[in-house]
Amino acid sequence: MIDEQELIDEIEPERYELFEAPHYKFAFDRRDFIKAFGLGIVFVVPVTRAIAQQRQGESGRGGSNERLPNDIGAWIHIDEDGGVTAFTGKVEVGQNTRTTLTQSVADELHVPITSVRLVMGDTDLVPFDMGTFGSRSTPTMAPQLRKAAAAAREMLIAIAAEQLKVAPADLRIIDARFVNHDKSKTLTLAEVAKGRRLVKVIPDDIAITQPKDWTIAGASITKVDAAKFVTGKHQYPTDIKREGMLYGKVVRPAAYNATLLSSDTKAAEAMPNVKVVTDGNFIGVVAPDQQTATKAANVIAVDWKSPAQPSNAELFELLRKPATSARGSGEGGGGGSQPQGSIADGLAAADKKLEQTYTVAYIAHAPLEPRAAVAEWNGDRLTVWTGTQRPFGVRGDLAEAFHIPEDKIRVIVPDTGSGYGGKHTGECAVEAARLAKAAGKPVKLVWTREEEFTWAYFRPAGAIDIKSGVKNDGTITAWEFHNYNSGPAGIQIKYDIPNNDIRFHQSNSPLRQGSYRGLAATANHFAREVHIDELAREVKIDPLEFRLKNTKDQRLRDVLQAAAKQFGWGKANPSVNHGFGISCGFEKASYIATCAEIAIETASAKEDPKNKRVRIVRVVEAFDCGAVVNPLQLRNQIEGAITQAIGGALFESIQFENGRVLNPKFSSYRVPRFADLPLIEVVLVDRKDIPSAGAGETPIVGLAPAVANAIFNASGTRLRSLPLAPKGFAI
Amino acid sequence: MAKITSLNVNGKKLSVDVDSTVSLLSVLRNDLDLTGSKYGCGEGQCGACTVLIDGVATRSCITQVGRAAGKQITTIDGLDKDGKLTPLQEAFIKADAMQCAYCTSGMLMSASALLNKNPKPNRDEIVTAMNGNICRCGTYQRIIEAIESVSAA
Ligand code: FES
Ligand code: FES
Numbered sequence: 001m002i003d004e005q006e007l008i009d010e011i012e013p014e015r016y017e018l019f020e021a022p023h024y025k026f027a028f029d030r031r032d033f034i035k036a037f038g039l040g041i042v043f044v045v046p047v048t049r050a051i052a053q054q055r056q057g058e059s060g061r062g063g064s065n066e067r068l069p070n071d072i073g074a075w076i077h078i079d080e081d082g083g084v085t086a087f088t089g090k091v092e093v094g095q096n097t098r099t100t101l102t103q104s105v106a107d108e109l110h111v112p113i114t115s116v117r118l119v120m121g122d123t124d125l126v127p128f129d130m131g132t133f134g135s136r137s138t139p140t141m142a143p144q145l146r147k148a149a150a151a152a153r154e155m156l157i158a159i160a161a162e163q164l165k166v167a168p169a170d171l172r173i174i175d176a177r178f179v180n181h182d183k184s185k186t187l188t189l190a191e192v193a194k195g196r197r198l199v200k201v202i203p204d205d206i207a208i209t210q211p212k213d214w215t216i217a218g219a220s221i222t223k224v225d226a227a228k229f230v231t232g233k234h235q236y237p238t239d240i241k242r243e244g245m246l247y248g249k250v251v252r253p254a255a256y257n258a259t260l261l262s263s264d265t266k267a268a269e270a271m272p273n274v275k276v277v278t279d280g281n282f283i284g285v286v287a288p289d290q291q292t293a294t295k296a297a298n299v300i301a302v303d304w305k306s307p308a309q310p311s312n313a314e315l316f317e318l319l320r321k322p323a324t325s326a327r328g329s330g331e332g333g334g335g336g337s338q339p340q341g342s343i344a345d346g347l348a349a350a351d352k353k354l355e356q357t358y359t360v361a362y363i364a365h366a367p368l369e370p371r372a373a374v375a376e377w378n379g380d381r382l383t384v385w386t387g388t389q390r391p392f393g394v395r396g397d398l399a400e401a402f403h404i405p406e407d408k409i410r411v412i413v414p415d416t417g418s419g420y421g422g423k424h425t426g427e428c429a430v431e432a433a434r435l436a437k438a439a440g441k442p443v444k445l446v447w448t449r450e451e452e453f454t455w456a457y458f459r460p461a462g463a464i465d466i467k468s469g470v471k472n473d474g475t476i477t478a479w480e481f482h483n484y485n486s487g488p489a490g491i492q493i494k495y496d497i498p499n500n501d502i503r504f505h506q507s508n509s510p511l512r513q514g515s516y517r518g519l520a521a522t523a524n525h526f527a528r529e530v531h532i533d534e535l536a537r538e539v540k541i542d543p544l545e546f547r548l549k550n551t552k553d554q555r556l557r558d559v560l561q562a563a564a565k566q567f568g569w570g571k572a573n574p575s576v577n578h579g580f581g582i583s584c585g586f587e588k589a590s591y592i593a594t595c596a597e598i599a600i601e602t603a604s605a606k607e608d609p610k611n612k613r614v615r616i617v618r619v620v621e622a623f624d625c626g627a628v629v630n631p632l633q634l635r636n637q638i639e640g641a642i643t644q645a646i647g648g649a650l651f652e653s654i655q656f657e658n659g660r661v662l663n664p665k666f667s668s669y670r671v672p673r674f675a676d677l678p679l680i681e682v683v684l685v686d687r688k689d690i691p692s693a694g695a696g697e698t699p700i701v702g703l704a705p706a707v708a709n710a711i712f713n714a715s716g717t718r719l720r721s722l723p724l725a726p727k728g729f730a731i
Numbered sequence: 732m733a734k735i736t737s738l739n740v741n742g743k744k745l746s747v748d749v750d751s752t753v754s755l756l757s758v759l760r761n762d763l764d765l766t767g768s769k770y771g772c773g774e775g776q777c778g779a780c781t782v783l784i785d786g787v788a789t790r791s792c793i794t795q796v797g798r799a800a801g802k803q804i805t806t807i808d809g810l811d812k813d814g815k816l817t818p819l820q821e822a823f824i825k826a827d828a829m830q831c832a833y834c835t836s837g838m839l840m841s842a843s844a845l846l847n848k849n850p851k852p853n854r855d856e857i858v859t860a861m862n863g864n865i866c867r868c869g870t871y872q873r874i875i876e877a878i879e880s881v882s883a884a
Contacts, residue, residue, distance in 0.1 A: 094831025094868050222827045229832035230820040230839060232767020232807035239766035247761075290761060291753055368771045368779060368833045368867045417769070417833030418868055449772040636827050636873065643869025666776035666865065674858045677871045 040079040041198040043152040045144050074127055074144040076105065076152055082176060082190030084109060084116045086145050089129025090137045091121035091389060093367075093419040095696040096633045097137045099224045100217075103630060104142045107216035108149035108209055110173040111189065113224065121391045121413030131390035133421060133515060138629060138694045139589070143208060150209070151202035160192050211627035211688040220632030236417050237387040238372040242442035245374065248435040249293040250445070251283040251300050252455065255659030256511070258306035268296040276300070277438040284431065286439045290446075310510045311657035316359050316463045319485040323506035339501035343467070346478025346499030350469025352538045353478075357465050358527035360486055360722040361653035362458040362511055366671060369417020370452040373432035376442035382409045386429040387416035394426030401430045402437070420644070421515035422456055453664035458654055459516030460509060462486025464527035474541045474549045483524060485509060490521025490587040490701060493528070495550040511656060517641070518697040521587040522648060522704060526722055529583035529705030534718065543582050543709065544569050553586070555624055555687075559593040560584050562683045563622035567595035577601070578617065579714025583705035589693035590625035591685075594642075594702030596678075598710040603728050611728030612715075614650060616676070616707060622683040623699055626690035634695055638682045641699035646672040649704035651726045670726075735800050740765065741809025751797025755789075756780045758796045759806060767807035767836045771865065778864030781837040782806045788844035790863075807836035810843065818881050819843060826877040830868035837864050842878050851882045 077085045086105045092098040098118050106113040119125050121132075129141075153173055160178040161168040164185045171178050178187040211218065228234040253260070263283055265276040274287045274296040283300060287293035310318055347353055373386035382402065388394045391411045399406045416423065428445055436443035447455070462485045469478040479500040483491060485507035493500065504520075516522075536546035544564050548557060564570070564582070574580050577600045584593040597618040603611045619642055628634055651670045655662040663669045704722055711725075712718050719729065733751040737744055740763065747762050754773075759765045759782070771779030773792045780792040783805040791799075810817055819842055822828075829835045838861070845852055845860040852860065857878050866874065 092831075094833075096830060222824055223829060223832070226824040226827075226829065226832075227816070229829055229835050230816065230823050231811055232765075232836045234832070235766065236769075236833060238770065239760075241764065241766075290757055291750075366867060368777065368831070368865060369769070370771075416831065418831035420867070446770065449774070632827055636830060636870065639872050640830055640869035643871060644867065665774060666772045667774055671865055671867065672869065672871075673865060674862045674871050674875070677858075677875075680872055 039195060039197055040077055040193045041152075041156070041196050041200065043076045043078075043148045043155070043200050043202055045074045045148040045151075045202045045204075074141070074148050076145070076148040078152065078156070078189060078193045080190060080194050082115065082188055082193060084111060084189070085119055086116060086148070087119045087126045088141055088145065089121060089123075089126045089392060090141050091132045091391060091413045092415040093132065093387070093389060093423065094417070095132075095137070095637065096223055096630075097132070097141075098415065099221060100138065100629045100633055101142060101145055102224050103217045103219070103221055105145050105149045107214055108146045109153050111176040113216055113221065115176055115189075120415075122410070123391050123395050123412075124410045128392055131393055131424065132419075133389055133424065138692050142629065142692065146208040147204070147206050148202055151200070151206045154206070155200055156189070156192055160187050163187060163192065211692070217629050218627070219630065221630055222632065235414055236369055236372075237374070237385055237414055238369055238417070238446050240374040240385040240414065240444070242374060242376055245442040245444055246286045246288060246439055247290045247293045248284055248286050248432060248443045248445040249290075249297040250431050250451075251285075251297050251302060252451065253281075253306070254302075254304040255306035256309060257659060258304040261303040261305050263303070264301040267299040267301075271296050271299075275439055277435055279434060282431070282434065284435050286435050286441075286443055306659050309657075309659040312655055315461055315510065318510060319461065319463050319507040321507060323508050341499030343478050343480045343499050343501050346497075347467075347469040349471070349477045351472040352535075353467075353469045354531070354534060354538060355465075355467045356531055356534065356720060357463060358523075358530060358720045359463050360461060360523040360526065360648075362461040362513070362656070363516070363648050363652040364453055364458055364654055364669065365420045365422025365456065365516060366453065366666075366669070367418040367420060367422055370447040370449060371423065371428035371456065372444070372446040373429040374442060374444045375429065375432035375436040377433075377436055377440075380404060380408055382433055383412065384409070384429045384433055385412045385414060386426070386432075387419070387423055388413055388426060388429070389419045389421070389423045390426075393424065394429050397426035397430055398433055402433065420517040421519070424515055425457070427455070449666065450664045453669065454661045457512040457514040459648075460486045460513040460520065461511075462520065462523045464523065466527060466531045468531065468535060470535045470539055472539055474536075474539050474546050476535065476550050481528070483520065483527075486523040487520025488524075489519035490524040490585065492586075494553045494556045494586045495532075495547075496552055497550070511654070517644070518587070518700040521585070521698065521701045522645070523722070525583065525585045525587075525701040526704045526708070529585065529702075530708050530718075530720060533581070533583075533705070533709040533712065537712075542570065547582070547584060555591045556584055556586060556593075559591045559622040559624050559685055562685055563593035563595050563620050566622070566681055566683050567618075567620040569595055574714065577714060579710040579712065581706040581709030581711070581713055583702050583709065585698075585701055587698045587701060590623065590695060590698045592624075592698055592702045593622045594706040595620045596703065596706035596710045598707055598714060600711070600714050613728040614707070614711060614725045616646060616650075616678040618679045618681070619703065619706070620681045620683065621699060621702060622685060623695070624685035624687055625693040625695045625698070627688050627692045628684055628686045629692055631684060631686070634684060635682045637695050638699040639680050641697070642680055642703055643672055643677060645700045645703035646676050646678075648722060649707050649724060650676075651723045653723050653726055733797060735796050738763075738796070738800060738804060739802065740804045741806060742803075747796075749796055751800070752795050754792055755782070755794045755796045755799045755804070756791035759791060765806050765808045769833055769836060771833070771837075776863075776865070777834075778837040778841055779834055781840040781864065783840060783844055786844065786847055788841045805840075807839060810839060817843070819846065819877070822877040822881045823874070826873045826880065828870055828873035828877040830870055834864060834866040834868075834870075838866065838874055842874070846878070846882060852878070854879070
């Protein structure tokens with residue numbers, strides 16, 4: 001286990017998740033806390049190794065003369081009414097971390113979940129955090145908050161014991177009350193916190209409750225503030241309104257990499273109450289309402305010059321050319337290992353050799369809530385409400401754009417309409433702030449769906465070449481794997497192959513690319529698990545048996561067997577035109593195995609009659625991410641990941657040409673809908689003996705290869721490119 | 732351009748002053764501060780903006796406000812009665828039929844319209860009625876469960 005954790009730490013951060021730390025750091029001061037929170041007790045947790053790792057590159061916060069720790073991971077405040085507020089720089093974008101972190105705090109503090117409030121993603125109120133990505137909230141933030149809560153519990157007991165004149169050992173917290181052994185003496189949290197003004201630093205070595213002793217954590221709890229969402233009362237970034245607020249609109253270039261030659265803004269400026277803002281390549285307008293802003297932007301005549309740019313047709317050829325400008329870490333990119341053994345020897349020892357190429361397309365996150373920001377200047381102070389997975393990163397972006405120190409900027413992230421790795425950047429916040437600065441009033445900017453599809457960034461496309469050898473008895477003897485451009489996440493194997501050479505190569509991506517749920521683990525699992533299926537067929541061994549034969553990793557074997565059992569693998573043959581497929585994998589400290597049943601059906605009247613259509617009938621996924629904090633939320637995440645994965649597996653693909661996206665709408669970019677939904681069955685392998693890993697990402701990687709393998713099983717056609725069947729496929 | 736001066740929303744007559752061609756979604760959100768209805772695409776493709784007009788599920792982003800004038804408009808903001816959630820809203824919470832929940836208001840409005848018309852829809856009928864609503868977080872299975880739990884009751 002320790003080894004695996006080390007491996008993960010080494011692999012991270014993935015190159016597409018490498019971001020610079022902010023340029024400024026500020027000291028914490030006890031007085032700041034007291035000023036911010038007023039009365040009550042604040043418990044502060046210093047940063048530990050796990051968090052420090054996440055903050056590499058930072059020089060640390062200095063300057064505190066009250067000797068608070070230089071770096072603080074989390075804090076918890078107990079107010080005079082006994083309310084518990086925990087503060088974290090993580091944000092809520094639909095992964096329901098607000099619920100699971102609240103659960104962890106309540107569990108550790110022995111208070112009901114309803115008395116805990118979580119303040120998230122507000123740079124003025126919460127400790128610095130790199131961002132919400134990489135499935136790190138559960139493994140790193142939950143233990144930080146737990147430490148704060150555990151220490152708080154012990155210190156509160158000590159204070160209460162003094163007040164009640166009993167020995168601390170005689171007191172326990174039950175349901176937010178301090179109770180002695182015979183219940184003759186009790187105190188509430190409020191009675192202990194009343195009138196105090198304390199800031200306590202928590203010892204780093206405090207023990208936290210082990211999963212087997214969890215009471216509130218480990219239970220299925222629905223979204224903590226669900227009532228606000230089913231009534232439409234929750235205010236998302238797009239819903240924020242400020243006094244005197246105006247609406248903004250940005251004039252977008254005609255193509256990527258375009259430069260502004262000239263613009264004529266007279267017609268827009270002539271419109272009543274419209275203000276045009278030009279600054280370098282940036283042109284935007286503000287108006288009292290959205291319609292006017294859009295109209296004004298449309299009447300601005302702009303001449304852009306853009307270079308000739310590639311299209312989908314040349315993509316994979318292009319990606320195979322080595323990068324001319326390195327971005328992020330070098331070749332191997334953290335995902336490369338030292339080659340082991342010799343590929344030549346391994347191939348020589350093989351009875352069958354196989355060489356294949358797999359590709360994945362660019363796809364878009366298309367979060368249902370597009371990027372949005374409301375920016376408000378007060379003198380030289382700037383406040384921005386926006387949806388981002390990196391509130392502090394966006395604060396840094398703003399500081400840089402406006403040449404102001406970060407302590408003059410507050411970024412607030414209301415719980416946001418999803419991200420999937422697509423909201424790491426702050427362009428919308430910067431644009432809104434630029435417009436607001438010119439307007440002298442708060443400005444709201446909401447990207448249209450088309451802007452979101454075009455001016456955000458994509459999951460990297462990639463080409464993967466695999467060369468392998470296998471003996472007739474099913475032993476894989478050689479494994480050479482080259483990933484071009486899509487990334488190193490999930491590139492490592494859990495198969496025992498003595499001769500292997502696994503590499504990631506950077507390319508010059510023609511489109512702007514970045515993080516996406518699961519990163520390159522989807523591409524790497526797709527290529528690997530389809531290739532494994534091909535090898536199994538070569539030597540005529542059942543694909544499940546073949547996998548088990550080539551791995552001794554017990555957790556991988558366990559999920560494979562759990563999924564196969566639930567699916568009924570090997571028990572029955574698929575009916576006519578149906579097929580079964582299987583895949584497995586490991587990423588971000590969790591294990592996954594997926595079985596899929598698909599059906600090949602006749603195309604509908606609207607589609608090409610030569611083509612068949614693939615319908616995913618049933619998916620069984622077994623998942624092991626260590627101790628389960630909230631089975632309900634975990635199932636929800638896994639089902640969601642499988643459902644989202646249908647898009648990338650079957651039909652999602654960005655079409656582009658000459659610097660333009662050709663399908664920037666839901667009417668031309670198909671995403672999974674109700675009618676695409678298979679029967680989904682989730683098998684949780686709860687490992688109370690293993691620390692919890694995050695689960696927002698890995699469950700997405702298993703579907704595409706399982707479906708591709710099932711298509712082969714049904715039709716004998718081997719599909720090696722994602723999406724597999726955007727318009728159905730010809731048999 | 733014709734002006735619209737009042738709308739019947741959630742049982743109340745509300746004053747507005749907008750061109751009849753502006754989208755109903757924009758008027759609800761920006762003029763009336765009823766932000767429960769969401770923007771997701773602006774082309775009638777995602778259902779995030781769904782409201783009921785005389786009981787019929789309607790995409791407010793592609794509906795000119797002039798066409799809704801004089802009719803009964805129901806939005807998510809008025810679905811609960813005096814703070815009491817409808818059985819469908821309760822069912823969404825119980826089934827945990829949401830992640831980021833940005834799609835939830837549109838889902839609830841589409842599902843309410845379905846159940847008003849057909850109190851006991853089967854799975855196929857649910858899928859057909861809901862297929863115009865996108866959930867990018869992929870909570871479809873739970874939404875179906877929630878609707879089924881209400882229709883079975
Ligand atoms: S915003 Fe109206 S259907 Fe998408
Ligand atoms: S819950 Fe996020 S879009 Fe449906």
